[in-house]
Amino acid sequence: EAGVTQFPSHSVIEKGQTVTLRCDPISGHDNLYWYRRVMGKEIKFLLHFVKESKQDESGMPNNRFLAERTGGTYSTLKVQPAELEDSGVYFCASSLTYGGGAPYEQYFGPGTRLTVT
Amino acid sequence: LAKTTQPISMDSYEGQEVNITCSHNNIATNDYITWYQQFPSQGPRFIIQGYKTKVTNEVASLFIPADRKSSTLSLPRVSLSDTAVYYCLVGLGTDKLIFGTGTRLQVFP
Numbered sequence: 001e002a003g004v005t006q007f008p009s010h011s012v013i014e015k016g017q018t019v020t021l022r023c024d025p026i027s028g029h030d031n032l033y034w035y036r037r038v039m040g041k042e043i044k045f046l047l048h049f050v051k052e053s054k055q056d057e058s059g060m061p062n063n064r065f066l067a068e069r070t071g072g073t074y075s076t077l078k079v080q081p082a083e084l085e086d087s088g089v090y091f092c093a094s095s096l097t098y099g100g101g102a103p104y105e106q107y108f109g110p111g112t113r114l115t116v117t
Numbered sequence: 118l119a120k121t122t123q124p125i126s127m128d129s130y131e132g133q134e135v136n137i138t139c140s141h142n143n144i145a146t147n148d149y150i151t152w153y154q155q156f157p158s159q160g161p162r163f164i165i166q167g168y169k170t171k172v173t174n175e176v177a178s179l180f181i182p183a184d185r186k187s188s189t190l191s192l193p194r195v196s197l198s199d200t201a202v203y204y205c206l207v208g209l210g211t212d213k214l215i216f217g218t219g220t221r222l223q224v225f226p
Contacts, residue, residue, distance in 0.1 A: 004160070031211045043161070043216040056213060091160045098210040102149050102168065106214060108160025 002026070004109035006092050012115045018080040021112045025074070025094030031055075032075050033095075033106060034067060038088040046090075049075060050097075082116045089113050121205045126221040135192045137220050139205030142186050150181060150188045153204045155219070161204060165190070192222075200224045 005024045013019050025032045034046040046065070047057040051072035060067070064083070069075040079086055093106040123139040141150065149168050153161040165172060167179040167188070178191040192199055202219040 033213060035214070035216075042218055043214075045213040045215065048211070048213055050211075059213070093160070093214075095211055100210075102166060103151070103208060103210050103212065105151070105163035105166070106161075108162065110158070111160055 004092055004094055004107050006090075006109040006112050008112060009110065010113045010115075012117065013082055014117055015084055016081045018078065019082055019114060021077045021079075021090055021092075021114070023075045023077070023092030023109060025092070026107055028096070029094035029107070030072065030097045031095040031104075031106075032069060033093040034075070034077055035059075035091040035093065036088050037091070038085070041088075043091065046077075079114070082114075084116050087114055087116045120215075121207060121217050123203075123205050123217065123220045125218060126223070128223050128225065129195055130225050131196055132194050135195050135199070135222060135224075137190045137192075137203055137205075137222070138187060139190070140187045141205070141207045144185050144207050145209070147209050148207045149209060150179065150185075151206050151208070152177070152179065152190050153206065153214075155202045155204065161214075161216075164203075195222075195224045197224050197226060 007022045030051050032049040037043045045059040048055045049069045052069050066078045089111040091111045093108045095104040095106045121141045129135045151166040152164045154164050155161040165177045165179045172179045180189040204219040
């Protein structure tokens with residue numbers, strides 16, 4: 001079974017440009033999450049999709065970030081316009097639908113390293 | 118979501134048992150305790166999860182005392198490849214994961 005994949009693995013852009021990150025979750029996983037680690041800081045939650053709906057977007061830093069999940073499959077995270085402080089590693093994770101009891105593990109992708117110069 | 122506290126770093130040698138303790142004083146009744154492992158340039162990876170007492174799988178054991186205010190991840194006979202950051206998290210269902218600083222384990226030959 002294929003794991004969570006993310007594209008691109010690295011992206012270097014200039015301040016003010018636009019970048020779109022893509023995440024393909026594990027097939028059948030309704031839950032999709034975006035996290036990021038800014039240099040030297042902890043991994044922080046950005047948002048959570050359940051199928052195509054945004055369940056929780058409390059971690060989105062500002063309106064320069066736009067996440068979509070068309071048809072409840074893959075997701076994109078667009079940063080427009082990018083700022084220097086957006087540099088970091090962006091992780092995507094997915095999990096099964098929660099049915100009660102123990103929480104399902106989240107499967108993480110390898111991350112996209114974004115560098116804004 | 119309960120905050121967790123764990124040591125920033127630990128050193129060990131190959132073949133030794135490593136125990137990493139995490140405190141979570143405000144854990145809720147329904148919360149589970151989950152540990153993730155992260156290698157450089159990779160996303161975190163699930164290791165083990167438990168609610169109370171002891172859980173063991175092929176890679177680790179998780180010890181949880183009766184009051185559940187702490188937990189200990191035990192890695193038997195570590196190898197160089199166990200060098201990674203280990204995160205302790207508490208939560209329920211499909212909650213977002215709240216990562217702390219984690220414990221950076223360095224295994225020496």
